[in-house]
Amino acid sequence: MRNLFRLKRNKSFTYKPRYYQGEENPFKIEHKLDQFRSTAQHQRGIKNKVLNALADWQTEGDRDMRIRIAIILGVLILLFLFIIDFDLSIFLDNE
Template identity: 55%
Template sequence: MLSKITRLRKNRKFEYNPRFYDNKDKPNPFKIEPKFDQFRSTLNPSRGLKGKINSAFDDTKRQGDRNIKIRMAVILAILILAFLYIIDFDLSIFFSS
C-alpha cells in the first residue's frame, strides 16, 4: 500500500495533431524539442560497455575552447596556492640552500 503513495508517475508525452493538418511531408511544428539537442553527446547514451567506451573516445577527440582551458588552469593554480597558504605549507623544502 505504501508503494502506491511513494511510486513516481511516468512523464506524459505531449503529441498534438490538429484535425486538418497533413504532416506527411513536413515535421510536426507542435513537437516540443530542446534547442541544442543536436549538439548534445549525452542525449541518447549508448548502452553497454563498448558504447560507453566509444562515446568517451569521441568526447576526447573533440577540441575545446583554448581560453576556457587557460582560465581553468589559472583558477586551479590560485585555489591551490590559497589552500597552501591557509595550511602554512613551507615551500622552502623544494629549494636547496
C-alpha cells in the same frame, strides 16, 4: 482474493492542451541544450560508452577556456596551500 497477485494498472489519459500550437509533445521533459550534448543520448553498453569517451577526447575544445581553467586551478591550489600554511622551502636546497 482474485487480485492478490495482480498489480493495479496506472491510469493513462490522452490529454491535449487546448491552446498549444506546437508539433512536439509539450510534456516531454528535455533540457534545451540536450541536442548539443554528446552524453545526453541513451546508448547503453560499455562499447558505446568507450567510443563516446574517445570521440569526446579527440574533439578539440576552446583554447581560452582551457587557459582560464588552468589559471583558476592554479590560484585555488595556491590559496589552499596558503590556508594550510604549507612551507615551500622544502623544495629549495638550502643546506
